[in-house]
Amino acid sequence: MPELVFFCGTMDCGKSTLALQIEHNRSARGLQGMIFTRDDRAGEGKLSSRLGLVTDAVEVEDGQDLYAYLVDHLSQGGRADYVIADEAQFLAPEQIDQLARVVDDLSIDVYAFGITTDFRSKLFPGSQRLVELADRVEVLQVEALCWCGARATHNARTTGGEMVVEGAQVVVGDVNQADAVGYEVLCRRHHRRRMTAASARAAALSPDVLPVQPV
Ligand SMILES: Nc1ncnc2c1ncn2[C@@H]1O[C@H](COP(=O)(O)OP(=O)(O)O)[C@@H](O)[C@H]1O
Numbered sequence: 001m002p003e004l005v006f007f008c009g010t011m012d013c014g015k016s017t018l019a020l021q022i023e024h025n026r027s028a029r030g031l032q033g034m035i036f037t038r039d040d041r042a043g044e045g046k047l048s049s050r051l052g053l054v055t056d057a058v059e060v061e062d063g064q065d066l067y068a069y070l071v072d073h074l075s076q077g078g079r080a081d082y083v084i085a086d087e088a089q090f091l092a093p094e095q096i097d098q099l100a101r102v103v104d105d106l107s108i109d110v111y112a113f114g115i116t117t118d119f120r121s122k123l124f125p126g127s128q129r130l131v132e133l134a135d136r137v138e139v140l141q142v143e144a145l146c147w148c149g150a151r152a153t154h155n156a157r158t159t160g161g162e163m164v165v166e167g168a169q170v171v172v173g174d175v176n177q178a179d180a181v182g183y184e185v186l187c188r189r190h191h192r193r194r195m196t197a198a199s200a201r202a203a204a205l206s207p208d209v210l211p212v213q214p215v
């Protein structure tokens with residue numbers, strides 16, 4: 001039975017790498033995939049992993065009908081044995097419904113990859129729809145770690161290393177961007193306390209928390 005599978009996790013946990021591996025393994029066996037993405041850091045029409053691998057992809061536009069796109073592609077003699085959708089959190093809920101229709105009406109497997117929650121720990125609308133519709137939700141096994149060593153479960157947005165809680169839901173960016181707007185993965189405890197690696201380091205160095213010297 002074809003499936004809609006949602007592979008999810010925090011930023012930097014290997015989602016795009018897995019997407020590229022699925023693509024590689026299937027194309028190595030002569031299958032042909034349709035790869036969708038949206039707002040990948042590597043630029044328009046790219047699906048990229050931090051391990052350095054990258055492949056071309058169809059850049060999804062606002063309001064684009066993904067089911068109609070597939071039907072069009074097939075009716076023009078194109079092939080699509082499976083579909084990969086990376087950065088699926090950026091897709092609109094209707095586009096997730098269209099992907100579910102691709103599975104049900106065209107009998108094509110759809111593998112979607114994305115983060116579930118934003119920097120305020122709120123579900124992205126596309127991810128919410130995926131959780132609602134997917135046949136399977138798979139949380140990636142490779143754990144990203146918080147600076148404290150615990151499993152990272154949340155995505156923080158940072159400016160100059162400090163966590164921010166105001167701003168647009170979508171701001172394309174990367175982890176390890178100390179000077180600019182960036183992201184850092186944290187455990188829930190440190191996300192709730194807004195404690196990034198930089199602020200933890202600053203707190204440890206603050207005279208307020210130094211052990212009191214005997215006089
Ligand atoms: N230099 C490196 N050596 C080994 N693994 C790395 C290196 N750089 C990144 N990675 C791995 O790649 C993962 C990020 O992969 P990526 O597919 O880009 O993540 P995602 O799509 O989930 O944001 C990291 O969690 C780490 O496991």
Ligand SMILES: Cc1cn([C@H]2C[C@H](O)[C@@H](COP(=O)(O)O)O2)c(=O)[nH]c1=O
Binds near residue numbers: 117120170172174
């Ligand atoms: C938390 C959060 C993230 N984003 C953006 C930042 C990146 O461009 C992508 C996630 O990509 P990755 O391959 O999973 O690292 O999402 C955002 O726009 N808003 C957020 O709140």
